[in-house]
Amino acid sequence: MASTISVVLPMRNASNWLPALLAALVREWHTGFELIAIDDGSHDGSAELLQRLCAHWPQDRWQLLQSSSRGVSTARNDGIAASRSELIAFLDADDRPLPGRLSLPLQVLTKRPELSHVQGGWWRCNARGELLHNVNPWEETAGFSWRQCMEQKSVLPSAWTIRRHALLAVGGFDQQLRHSEDVDLLLRLAAAGHKGDWIKKELVRYRIHSGNASGHLRPQLEGLLEVMNRHLKILPSSDGWAQEQRYSTTTWAVWQAWQAGDQEFALELLQLALKECPYPLVRRPVHLIEVMARSSARIGELFDRDQLLSNKFWQQAEPLLLSR
Numbered sequence: 089m090a091s092t093i094s095v096v097l098p099m100r101n102a103s104n105w106l107p108a109l110l111a112a113l114v115r116e117w118h119t120g121f122e123l124i125a126i127d128d129g130s131h132d133g134s135a136e137l138l139q140r141l142c143a144h145w146p147q148d149r150w151q152l153l154q155s156s157s158r159g160v161s162t163a164r165n166d167g168i169a170a171s172r173s174e175l176i177a178f179l180d181a182d183d184r185p186l187p188g189r190l191s192l193p194l195q196v197l198t199k200r201p202e203l204s205h206v207q208g209g210w211w212r213c214n215a216r217g218e219l220l221h222n223v224n225p226w227e228e229t230a231g232f233s234w235r236q237c238m239e240q241k242s243v244l245p246s247a248w249t250i251r252r253h254a255l256l257a258v259g260g261f262d263q264q265l266r267h268s269e270d271v272d273l274l275l276r277l278a279a280a281g282h283k284g285d286w287i288k289k290e291l292v293r294y295r296i297h298s299g300n301a302s303g304h305l306r307p308q309l310e311g312l313l314e315v316m317n318r319h320l321k322i323l324p325s326s327d328g329w330a331q332e333q334r335y336s337t338t339t340w341a342v343w344q345a346w347q348a349g350d351q352e353f354a355l356e357l358l359q360l361a362l363k364e365c366p367y368p369l370v371r372r373p374v375h376l377i378e379v380m381a382r383s384s385a386r387i388g389e390l391f392d393r394d395q396l397l398s399n400k401f402w403q404q405a406e407p408l409l410l411s412r
Contacts, residue, residue: 096167129157208291221388267311
């Protein structure tokens with residue numbers, strides 16, 4: 089049977105996650121998918137485990153490639169190059185597909201040829217796979233135009249399905265990027281006029297644990313800011329909207345660092361944000377509190393304003409916000 093959708097699965101030291109991921113993926117067997125796993129320098133036996141788990145699959149339903157620790161962008165591009173289907177569904181090895189992960193994008197992209205890509209929502213889960221919070225970006229007006237992508241930057245590869253020709257047209261993932269390569273690709277697709285849409289259902293469990301990329305806070309946030317600035321270069325430095333995007337993204341990064349307990353980095357990012365601040369002095373503290381409250385709500389965490397205001401971080405942040 090010709091494959092209808094190629095699942096590109098980069099993995100590195102993923103032996104803890106592979107059995108559950110493959111068991112969930114098999115539930116989508118009826119879609120006729122092919123699995124392309126790329127071992128990116130594992131030393132925990134991930135490749136051998138995957139070979140054992142897939143040993144009884146037909147040979148045309150799976151491939152295992154070696155990427156030699158060259159990074160997730162290169163691993164995904166290797167998978168795209170080896171794919172035999174017009175549709176590419178990405179999965180990260182520590183995530184777990186939910187029912188419909190493949191069948192729903194396949195249905196939508198088959199019925200709507202004008203779309204180049206679709207994305208679903210996701211569950212944020214702890215290391216044990218227990219639900220923490222649903223993330224449905226369409227509820228916050230996230231969209232797929234270039235400006236909407238820049239404003240929201242809502243993308244999760246494990247919930248993303250893209251036509252192969254669109255990926256090749258924009259050059260796939262940027263192999264020079266170690267972080268936010270997904271945001272960069274989303275923005276390049278939008279800039280090139282490729283249309284996307286939401287599948288308004290959660291398609292994957294996104295697992296939060298100490299070993300995944302979101303645990304590498306400083307390089308992750310610095311990578312996001314680098315990608316943002318790279319794409320905003322097409323606009324004049326005096327452009328008010330561009331200035332607002334730099335400030336809002338960097339203040340969101342302030343919240344990320346603060347929420348992770350790295351107050352020193354949060355203050356460093358705040359100083360960077362204030363170089364682009366479009367707001368008057370009286371508005372700055374209120375805006376930052378709003379950003380932190382809204383960002384906490386997005387991931388289902390309670391935000392205690394009074395606790396923030398009595399925190400050592402705020403005692404150092406407030407003078408920065410009110411300084412000319």
